[in-house]
Amino acid sequence: MKKNINKILIFLDQSIVSLGNFLITILLLKFLGLNQFGIFSFFWIFLLLIQSLQLAYIISPMLSNSPFQNNSNIKYFYGGIFLQQILLCLIIFFLIFIFLKYFFNIFFSYNVLNLYLPFSLILVSSQLFQFCRRLLISLGYTKLLIIVDFFIYFILIISIIIFEQYYYLDLEVIFWQFFIIFFIGSLLLYKTIFYLNFSINNFFLSIKDNWKIGKWLLLTSIAQWFSGNLWIVNAGIILGPYYLGIIRACQTIIGILNPILQSFENIFPKEVSKILKEKNKYHMHKYLIINIIKVFSILLIISLIIILFSKNILLIFYGSDISNYSFLLSYLVLIFPLIGLQYFPQYGLRSLSKTFPIFLSYLVSSLFTILTSRYFINEFGLNGFISGMYLSTLIILLVTYISFYYHLKKF
Secondary structure, three states: HHHHHHHHHHHHHHHHHHHHHHHHHHHHHHHHHHHHHHHHHHHHHHHHHHHHHHHHHHHHHHHHHHHHHHOOOHHHHHHHHHHHHHHHHHHHHHHHHHHHHHHHHHHOOOOOOHHHHHHHHHHHHHHHHHHHHHHHHHHOOOOHHHHHHHHHHHHHHHHHHHHHHOOOOOHHHHHHHHHEEEEEHHHHHHHHHOHHHHHHHHHHHHHHHHHHHHHHHHHHHOOOOOOOOOOOHHHHHHHHHHHHHHHHHHHHHHOHHHHHHHHHHHHHHHHHHHHHOOOOOOHHHHHHHHHHHHHHHHHHHHHHHHHHOOOHHHHHOOOOOHHHHHHHHHHOOOOHHHHHHHHHHHHHOOOOOOOHHHHHHHHHHHHHHHHHHHHHHHHHHHHHHHHHHHHHHHHHHHHHHHHHHHHHHHH
């Protein structure tokens, strides 16, 4: 019963974060315009890359290893992970700071000299905030997390409105606001400090343990980012920030549905492994097939509803300029059910202890993206971008399902 309540609370927190991000997107698009919002989106895509690296190398190994720590060692374990997090923050800060200041304009035409410091600091404060959030989830302080997440998103939304109405709002101001609010959020999650003790030995031991678990996850995260986000990055470079803003605005609508996909992780992996352990691979396969049909049907119905009202949805939230691109929202939202289909063979492979094919699927897809994305977008514009997104998703599906049935047969 307690576990079920905690799952509901985690889902509620994920919903608050998704809704908060959605409302912020609406405000930024309204206040900045499509061009400036496109530049903001360009930076935010790289923030997502850093967060995925943090999840792979810091957060996931911490959550995987924490159940195996005894009570006398747990604080030193968390302390060692925290020191790694600080080290990662410093490395990323200096690398991004130097890149933005000295090399960014070699590759991109945007003038961002006033943004390199606040954005570099955002990368630090957001990582600290995410570390504290995940640590509190693992310790069961979900109620505190819900309160803090609601508070910081509320304050951030109010501050954006106040600056736009009474002071001055541009990308630099917005980036400073994000840095400050993430830093405040980290301070508000004060309970984490009581679970940290530090020793040099545990620090080096945690590096070894994290690398053992995280190296494949790290490579998978990089490949996963390239397979999807490189299409968006190249669209921003080739088509310009205006179209990048439109793409991100449509993706934000679809992003409201992310808690559905995120909730899968709390439900299916454990059940799939349990069925395989207590019964056999045939029962596991049957369970996966039944839920694939159920989930795909539900996601498809949701997607079709969004398609039916796509023009009205864009008009209500963003205005007439973007509502003319309702076709883009319609095409992109149909990728959502396909992404849902990816998860189930991955759960099966994980239960069979075969995780390399998951990395391989993203690797093949990312290589396809690297080799073809600029050509597709240069030649066919938005249509090339849409086609590429579908092909990258289908490659992941194909490799994952083939790998799953291959290993299931051998098991």
